[in-house]
Amino acid sequence: MSDVYLDHAATTPMTRVALDAYVQAAQLHGNAASVHRAGQKAREFLEEGRAAFAESIGAHPLTILANSGGTEGDNHVLLGAAKGRVGGHVVTSSIEHSAVLAAARELAASGFDVTFLQPDRHGHVSPDALRDALRPDTFLVSVHHANNEIGTVQDVARLAEVAHEGGALFHTDAVQSLGVLSVNVAEWNADFATFSAHKWGGPKGVGFLYVRRGLELPPLMIGGGQEKGLRAGTHNVAGVYAAGLAALDASRARPETFERMRALHARLEAHLRAAPNVTFNHPVDGSPKVLSVTASGADGEALLMNLDLMGVYASLGSACSSGTTLPSHVLKALGLGDADAKATVRFSFGRDSTLDDVDRAAEAYRQALEFSAL
Known part of the structure; x- marks a missing residue:
């Protein structure tokens, strides 16, 4: 697979x-x-x-x-x-x-x-x-x-x-x-x-x-x-x-891409809402390309590592900030504390992303949370 x-x-x-x-x-x-x-x-x-x-x-x-x-x-x-x-x-x-x-x-x-x-x-x-x-x-x-x-x-x-x-x-x-x-x-x-x-x-x-x-x-x-x-x-x-x-x-292809991403975004958000202690940071009128989810109490780096081990690739925030232990300046500006900012994962979609990708990512996230809770 x-x-x-x-x-x-x-x-x-x-x-x-x-x-x-x-x-x-x-x-x-x-x-x-x-x-x-x-x-x-x-x-x-x-x-x-x-x-x-x-x-x-x-x-x-x-x-x-x-x-x-x-x-x-x-x-x-x-x-x-x-x-x-x-x-x-x-x-x-x-x-x-x-x-x-x-x-x-x-x-x-x-x-x-x-x-x-x-x-x-x-x-x-x-x-x-x-x-x-x-x-x-x-x-x-x-x-x-x-x-x-x-x-x-x-x-x-x-x-x-x-x-x-x-x-x-x-x-x-x-x-x-x-x-x-x-x-x-x-x-x-x-x-x-x-x-x-x-x-x-x-x-x-x-x-x-x-x-x-x-x-x-x-x-x-x-x-x-x-x-x-x-x-x-x-x-x-x-x-x-x-x-x-x-x-x-x-x-x-943008109109078709926008609608595809919007459907994928809604489906993944619906899946993730079932996870415990989860909140979302993206606005409802934002780009459907990006979904930002915070799992309070989770270790974000461990969460991301577990996702990676299950073959799901996401990020903690901007790729340009990888390698730093500092929390996201964007999430801090929204009012998140350091712990929640570090417990946030960004999923982002492409033109070829599929519903199966979303379903598998949601299941992997649920499993990763079980291993990543502090």
């Missing part, structure tokens, strides 16, 4: 569309920056991938910067927007991905003022709270679209409106959104948005940064003229091509 993989918020397997595209483009031997025919053939594949991704988020290809993923994109926006400034104010939330939080703390250590907005108990960031936090010197607001640990979906269009009313630019980390939720950067009125291909079935180590036309960012990596001088280095043609085609495929 095959294992059950329910950790798609960490990474999801490459789709057949992505694999086929990657193999096709990987056989090209030209450098996309070269002017000869081999180089221009590689450039065609690169730009086709960029255009496909742009279509998937409602953007123009000229607004898309290819990079290595969400972490690079988040760093590029926060650190880049501050470059050349002497002081100023940035607003973000306390439940952002660590790529945003670490960059924000770096800014704070460099003399910038940073406000970390506190969400409500369901993880929502209030537009009114954002408005109250804005100052005349606020130059950037960064709030994610969908939370990677609890699935809360922010009203980024409203948050962007408030930021713009205050004279600030708006950035959103939308890494967990594409292929599950509706993504349209124009409708969001976002100035910057970050994406990572391995969340929608593309290859790892590839991502995209949307930069609204008319805006400029300083380069994060220098040494060449690639990506309009904003990111030096030889293009990953196969990665960009595969990521772009996979993004367009995922966006077209």
Whole structure:
């Protein structure tokens, strides 16, 4: 019997569309920056991938910067927007991905003022709270679209409106959104948005940064003229091509994927409600991709290990925080104590997750709890 993989918020397997595209483009031997025919053939594949991704988020290809993923994109926006400034104010939330939080703390250590907005108990960031936090010197607001640990979906269009009313630019980390939720950067009125291909079935180590036309960012990596001088280095043609085609495929399948995930989410939650001392952290209006469950009194690491031994793969929280003994900063912000935060498991679904996966995961969780209680 095959294992059950329910950790798609960490990474999801490459789709057949992505694999086929990657193999096709990987056989090209030209450098996309070269002017000869081999180089221009590689450039065609690169730009086709960029255009496909742009279509998937409602953007123009000229607004898309290819990079290595969400972490690079988040760093590029926060650190880049501050470059050349002497002081100023940035607003973000306390439940952002660590790529945003670490960059924000770096800014704070460099003399910038940073406000970390506190969400409500369901993880929502209030537009009114954002408005109250804005100052005349606020130059950037960064709030994610969908939370990677609890699935809360922010009203980024409203948050962007408030930021713009205050004279600030708006950035959103939308890494967990594409292929599950509706993504349209124009409708969001976002100035910057970050994406990572391995969340929608593309290859790892590839991502995209949307930069609204008319805006400029300083380069994060220098040494060449690639990506309009904003990111030096030889293009990953196969990665960009595969990521772009996979993004367009995922966006077209999104309505069906959303309904499938919603059914799986409801079924797993119904199963888990029968377990003792269990509470849920995801909001009812959140992304159906993520289910967060806390078993008070359980040893979370032992619980996860027992699930693993039974062939069920989930996580304690963000994959980027693996290896740390600290409780999740997201769950702490929701009001959970250290013990409950450490007793929380995140299940996350993919396009190919099945009802059988859910049923087997629920039974494994019930058994794992019996062995994991303190």
